Amino acid sequence: MSRKATPMADTTCRNISAASAREGKMQGKSPSSSSGVFVKLLGIFLVGLVAWIYQVIQPPPPKICGASNAPPVTSPRIKLRDGRHLAYLESGVPKEKANYKIIFIHGFDSCRYDVFPVSQELVEELGIYLLSFDRSGYGESDPDPKKTVKSTALDIEELADQLGLGSKFHIMGFSMGGEIAWTCLKCIPHRLAGAAIVAPVSNYWWSGFPLNLSMEAYNQQAMQDKWAVGVAHYAPWLVYWWNTQKWFPSSSVIEHNTKIFSAPDLKLLGRFDARTHYVAQIRQQGEYESLHRDMIVGFGKWEFDPMDLQNPFPNKEGTVHLWHGTEDLVVPVILSRYISQKLRWVQYHELTDAGHMFPLADGMPDAIVRKLLLED
Structure with a gap:
């Protein structure tokens, strides 16, 4: 004699299937997600490096004689x-x-x-x-x-x-x-x-x-x-x-x-x-x-x-x-x-x-x- 699936069993099966699907999707996306995070981190690092290099190679502003907090003018x-x-x-x-x-x-x-x-x-x-x-x-x-x-x-x-x-x-x-x-x-x-x-x-x-x-x-x-x-x-x-x-x-x-x-x-x-x-x-x-x-x-x-x-x-x-x-x-x-x-x-x-x-x-x-x- 065949047995009919109960509503509870049916629901449980669907939940298991959905979870499996989600897990499969996550497993399938993992490499690309990691790659994306790496690219973003690399981009942030490069931007920071460029900003640091730019700051290092820039000379400070001159201390123009006669200006405030600068050397005085003593000559004609x-x-x-x-x-x-x-x-x-x-x-x-x-x-x-x-x-x-x-x-x-x-x-x-x-x-x-x-x-x-x-x-x-x-x-x-x-x-x-x-x-x-x-x-x-x-x-x-x-x-x-x-x-x-x-x-x-x-x-x-x-x-x-x-x-x-x-x-x-x-x-x-x-x-x-x-x-x-x-x-x-x-x-x-x-x-x-x-x-x-x-x-x-x-x-x-x-x-x-x-x-x-x-x-x-x-x-x-x-x-x-x-x-x-x-x-x-x-x-x-x-x-x-x-x-x-x-x-x-x-x-x-x-x-x-x-x-x-x-x-x-x-x-x-x-x-x-x-x-x-x-x-x-x-x-x-x-x-x-x-x-x-x-x-x-x-x-x-x-x-x-x-x-x-x-x-x-x-x-x-x-x-x-x-x-x-x-x-x-x-x-x-x-x-x-x-x-x-x-x-x-x-x-x-x-x-x-x-x-x-x-x-x-x-x-x-x-x-x-x-x-x-x-x-x-």
Whole structure:
């Protein structure tokens, strides 16, 4: 005799079937569900990593002189047409009585006080007015977020105009300031009465250099400086991080590593003791706005090649002098030597047994200035 299923039994069967179905579905969805969770977690991690990297490589905001909780303004300054301020220092005879007016362009990690120590005797003998200034981001000059290869040359022209230096003036540039002197010869040649370019930094990527020469010069640097300069050229957005991180050595110049100096330089380093009263001013607005921007522009892509320059004084109404020491371990002499061969109108002075800091040697500032002002 057949037995009919009771309602309770039927309900129980249906519940068991439904549970089995649900379990089957859950078991079937398990791999894809786990995969989805992993993808979401990975996405969150990557977003967080990118945000962290972005935060790490971003430089802090500058401490602009004169702003609240920032360094004070202690020097005279002019206001440029774009609203920035440029700090300057005047020395020598009054400009109204001067026979010669020279604007000095300081080097890397320096400021307006690092002007060549020309003797008072020569200043009075020739009637020299000397003007130095803080390049943008250094000392008490406002940072220039739009800094370019030519911007400092235009700052110099505006500084000269606002201080009433007349239609023409001489320039002297040392190290990174020497590199900037080339931009003055390119951008404001009509304002120059002459130029002295002393131990100038050269950009290894200037197109006028033969590849084997630029590579030879590049390889003369310490390994940490090869990396620092390479980052400035190829990955400028990493310059701040590279020179502030602690995993790898950064620029030896920024670190004040004396290993970059030759024996002749080491004999002159004691003369840096005179900088103690102002050295804190140099980077006070931030290393990115001073040192790092300098590297980015100096070793970046230039709009022109100095070796393509034309003689700004075809009628010998002025002269250009290039000075370099054979024992310079900071800036390879072979690059200046090559430039002098390409630009025959440049008077080249190569000093044996002289390093990067030779302008501090006894008598050298006067010798450089005499050549600039009296050699034709």
